[in-house]
Amino acid sequence: MGQPNKPASKPKNKPRRIKPQLVKGMRDQLGAPILRRQEMLDSIRRVFERFGFRPLETPVVEFAQTLTGSKAGETSQRIFTWNHEEDQVDLGLRFDLTVPLARYVAGNPHLRRPFKRYQSGPVFRVDKPGTGRFREFTQFDIDCVGTSSMMADAEILVAMSEVLGELGLPGHTIRWNHRGILNAALLRAGIDAERSTDVIRVLDKEDKIGVEGVRLELGSGRVDSESGAKIEGLGLPADQIDGLMAFLEISAPSDDELITAVTAHLEGVAGADDALREVNDLRSFVAALGAPTARIEFAPRLARGMDYYTGPIFEATLDDLPHFGSIMGGGRYNELVSRFSGEQLPAVGASIGVDRLLAALEEAGRPPGRDHVSDVLVTTMDKKLLPAYLELVSELRKAGLNAEVYLKPKARLGDQLKYASDWEIPFAVIMGEDEIKAGEVTVKDLEAGKAASEDVTDREQWVEERPGQFQIARSELIVRLKSLLAG
């Protein structure tokens, strides 16, 4: 995988065979994972529509510059880009759904605002692929553009919490903070505004490297315990680090007391009042929306690395599956749209990592939805009877069952039943000439048969008992299958 196709040395008149391989970091998915994802996307969509978000779709391919911004920095190396010769432009694959939204809003100035949209689709990043990390993955975003009211932030927090609740996740916590609180804490500790992006990026690592790791990385640097690599520190003076640590150590048994303590800590610091006012507004709006406040937790030490955030930030984790990390995150970004437009347009949004969330649901034993498509396989034992098999399968479909007919007429019954069991088809119908005359069919319950056959000791007994197999009148087939499928 991931290797270029080497020219094979073949006789010249034969077309060269191409290795059937995936590009590095890409994957195929078949069956159950897609059915489940579909079900999950439907649930998410329903919640977002209940909140009045409207669907938007933007193309996968954008101008490279749209994606990277005018200062092509670290981000741009993680984007698939190329030069499209015909038009002499650099193109790229979108790496998130937020930048295309900003491009869309700026390009459609007559769009009635506030503009609330949801969007889901594949995004692409040239990251190092690893377990569960792919270079193409699905995001599901909501955003609200055009209002600075904390009502918008509250709605997004609550919508996200409802999504996680609706998916039947055993427990989740949405932690939130405000960039203005962090900025004020940095200011109080004497840290230059110019360094704030770097410092916040270090704070964002606390989940991974712990408080002590943060302290070291703010100062002289640290040695990564896993890789043994030396991580450069920011070289902040000790008093600044201590000041910041004093802020990080603030804790209290309730949100109310925590906010009081943070307020006291930041008293008189420029910008703190405005941020605290928004913090209080956001809290009261979340409460008014009737959200389960125990799940939505003010966390003044929460940082998020992206430097476009300007107000509230938030991030969700699963209580019993903390190793999945953040499965949803977002915040207010009042300046992104101005990349494309003279206008300063306030915006707030959140993004769900669909693939990661689905993996978590599966690990939690709560995968949404179905795991099979076909309910029943009509086996084809006799070439003369093919039209009869097709009539039967068509009848089953008209009755609302997902039904298929075995499409290789000469295969042995054993192979056909193996097909059913490999594709997780729960029932097979067997029908010969005699049975057709008698108006009967044989049904094989593959699950029951498998269980029952474990008790069978020899072949003779097996042939006699044919575990999981029974004969019924054809006229009863549909009713019987439906009742068996219902459980």
Next chain:
Amino acid sequence: MGQPNKPASKPKNKPRRIKPQLVKGMRDQLGAPILRRQEMLDSIRRVFERFGFRPLETPVVEFAQTLTGSKAGETSQRIFTWNHEEDQVDLGLRFDLTVPLARYVAGNPHLRRPFKRYQSGPVFRVDKPGTGRFREFTQFDIDCVGTSSMMADAEILVAMSEVLGELGLPGHTIRWNHRGILNAALLRAGIDAERSTDVIRVLDKEDKIGVEGVRLELGSGRVDSESGAKIEGLGLPADQIDGLMAFLEISAPSDDELITAVTAHLEGVAGADDALREVNDLRSFVAALGAPTARIEFAPRLARGMDYYTGPIFEATLDDLPHFGSIMGGGRYNELVSRFSGEQLPAVGASIGVDRLLAALEEAGRPPGRDHVSDVLVTTMDKKLLPAYLELVSELRKAGLNAEVYLKPKARLGDQLKYASDWEIPFAVIMGEDEIKAGEVTVKDLEAGKAASEDVTDREQWVEERPGQFQIARSELIVRLKSLLAG
């Protein structure tokens, strides 16, 4: 649009503003078209699952060589490809869902066969964009790999017909033929096997250029009536053209008689018998599946340009909307998988052009599904009452309504109602302090209000009547809204 970003001359300290533009041939979509497409995709998926097709997803990005094959010809110029520096490989965006399927099947030799899958997703082509033609568009495919039984072809034909029926299309026709019939007709006319791909490509143009155009293009060439361009002919001798025309002119009042006439015409020609046997099998299987045979029409002159077809081919058009051309097409391609594998693996499939079909449904006045998201807007007239508005909107959502609250608290009521009407929200709820005390709310029916206000002649009368507006007890709000929405 479609122009490269020109560096703007700006002061150096300001970040350069990026023009918010779409790449040529790409588009954004918002609201109703996506809701409708979603509904349409759901319908299509339900039909395919009823037939036992399973979902597969493959990545958008593949190795360029996977897409182009080893002889990079005309197709490859229509593919977005680029060199990915990091891995030193040529990558590309998939241009259909069939080639990735072949790559998948060849790369997963232990997959239980026959393998039936459906797949939908975006595909990309560097075609000349035009009205309704985009460089990113959605396809919805089904395929069956691993059986040469005509049952598979019949199932695909019938599934396609059911999809078109289920979408409520006023009338459609699926025309089908067999490559072996065409090949035999060419052979009978004395045309070399080597020329057959070129000749079939010309025959495929009959819908566009007519029988006379075909005749000219097979011979000395023709002048295109629209562009005035000279189109090179294949230069076939007159007797070969006449022989082919004799085949194209075969017609008969019924499928039975047509097949008899074609059989007579091709008597003794090598390969004709095998093809005719498959034609007859396919017909009897389609009939056994109970499909509306009037809609599925044997058309011996039907050709399809793609040269990978080896057996039956088919194509659907809409009876009342012939200008949409083929909205679905497919056929048997028994050799495509061998591009990636030593194995010769029989396969048959069909593809729906989702965007074109949706455009047709809209033109036919039969768009599927909803055209709005939010059922009701809670207006926000008084800053002190924001928590009350949020409580109300939350109550409406819990009752199953799609509800939103106006998120800019200081806006005038007129602007808020304009917001509702621009976003096609049918109802607005208005609530002030007095009303809250009295346990009442005002509801504005925007549709009714718009209609009624057309009869209002002056402002005074308008203020007095407030068309489409009524006051009810808050306790009745949900029941009343639900009944209004229902009907």
